[in-house]
Amino acid sequence: MVNDHFADAVAKHAGVAANVQAELGHHGLVLSPESPNTRSKARIMAQRDVDHVGETYRCEWHAKKEPNRNRVHFSLPDQRLGGRILIGIFVDHLDTE
Template sequence: MINARTLVIGFDLPSFARACMPHGTCYADRLGVLPVTPGPSGWITVERQTDQIRLHLLRHPTDAPVFWREVYVRDHIMEERFFTLAELAFSRLLVASSLSFRRFRGAYAEVLPWLVRLLGAVNDHFAQELAQRGGDQNQVMARFSVLGLDISPESPQTKKNAKARAERLVPYEDAQYRCEWHGKRVWDRDRVHFSLPIAEHDGRILIGAFVGHLST
């Protein structure tokens, strides 16, 4: 990554075009780098005359979400700006207006790396895994376990609890959706509750609650 006002002095990089993102504008003085010729995506260090800079190479526009997810952690994006990047980093997710980091028990800096990994995996894999596994919840859980993430649907006991069911019903636009799956950071705290893919929102998934722990 480089500062948008910093020039790369003394180096000719003809195979790369610097590109502000998204859509030709710079976000927080940060730039991605879009290769004109094929090559791998990822971070590289460029030596300048007086120092070094870090650049992120984008092989294809579809690699952009990974770039933005890394920005969260590399740039220590502040809590109040987290949702500004959400559409860029997690395009297949919807976010409830009620989400608040204060409802986690862990501090923001502690929760952030795990949260970015979880949302990225739900964005990239959850709907696909449900479809490929024929809705087999255990297989979906096992797939996420391979990714180092603990997710699960609510237990039969929780589904019988009227209060618990109500806590998982989240308003979004003109409807309410049940967020009955959750990812957990630690066995006894810090949950992210999310819905099944929502047909009327092009199969996107609603992130409905950040919490320490809901009723069971």
């Protein structure tokens, strides 16, 4: 579902997180970007960086299957990816503090 609808929702709502979340919620997805508290910490946000074909992408959005585990992190749509998103695979829960 993220792959099918996220890029369109971001474009439709000009990246406004609450509107993107509401639209994808209609598809049964619970997702969000990292909190402002987490985003304010460069070291912690760097854990969300993924290297792909010589480029670095930040996977700061995540879909939540459960409150504290089973999250799927992904990037915003990016022109370097032809407007697609990149799924970041992280085995452990990423730091937030």
